Amino acid sequence: MAADKDSNTNTASEAAKRPPGTVEVMYSAAEISARVSALADEIADTLGPDIMVVAVLKGSFVFTADLLRALHHHGVHPRIDFMTLSSYGTGTESSGKIAITRDITDDVRGAKILLIDDILESGRTLAFARELLQDRGAERVQLCVLLDKPEKRKIEVDADYVGFSIGDSFVVGYGLDYAHYYRELPYIGTISTD
Ligand code: IMP
Numbered sequence: 001m002a003a004d005k006d007s008n009t010n011t012a013s014e015a016a017k018r019p020p021g022t023v024e025v026m027y028s029a030a031e032i033s034a035r036v037s038a039l040a041d042e043i044a045d046t047l048g049p050d051i052m053v054v055a056v057l058k059g060s061f062v063f064t065a066d067l068l069r070a071l072h073h074h075g076v077h078p079r080i081d082f083m084t085l086s087s088y089g090t091g092t093e094s095s096g097k098i099a100i101t102r103d104i105t106d107d108v109r110g111a112k113i114l115l116i117d118d119i120l121e122s123g124r125t126l127a128f129a130r131e132l133l134q135d136r137g138a139e140r141v142q143l144c145v146l147l148d149k150p151e152k153r154k155i156e157v158d159a160d161y162v163g164f165s166i167g168d169s170f171v172v173g174y175g176l177d178y179a180h181y182y183r184e185l186p187y188i189g190t191i192s193t194d
């Protein structure tokens with residue numbers, strides 16, 4: 001199936017209705033919640049309380065919201081800003097080009113940044129965002145992703161904090177979409193279309 005993974009435009013037919021399919025659960029809401037809490041613990045220990053969060057939209061919005069509240073319970077009270085990046089035109093393979101659709105507005109000079117995304121696949125999106133923040137004068141940029149697909153890496157980039165490492169399957173839910181749908185699912189799963 002042809003996915004329009006993270007673009008900001010919809011054709012009329014794509015916008016019409018959610019593509020049919022059943023979602024098979026890979027990680028339940030409870031499993032995700034436990035993992036997010038452990039990640040917050042690790043981040044608070046490593047980066048300390050004085051950080052700025054930059055979340056890459058759209059896919060990371062659910063993860064970021066939960067992680068921020070978990071960080072709060074670990075004494076971390078960050079500034080937060082959002083950046084919308086798109087790495088895909090159409091089709092399931094990346095075009096390799098990253099575009100800034102919406103930039104952050106806060107000053108990052110001297111900041112210790114936790115850069116959050118939903119999933120690390122080719123690595124192009126996060127490599128691009130990290131370089132951008134470093135070029136603008138951030139003191140340190142660490143990467144945090146809910147999911148990592150190490151087999152799909154096209155350029156060398158490792159996340160400092162990973163929720164779950166998965167194989168080469170297309171996943172939806174907990175912020176991740178297929179054709180702009182399924183983001184609201186409280187769990188992460190794969191779609192089967194039969
Ligand atoms: P990359 O690391 O530059 O390839 O970018 C990965 C981006 O593609 C993520 O931020 C997601 O928006 C999207 N993406 C990659 N794999 C999936 C998937 O399995 N489900 C939904 N979106 C995905």
Ligand code: MG
Pocket residue numbers: 006056057058059060117118119
């Ligand atoms: Mg994304």
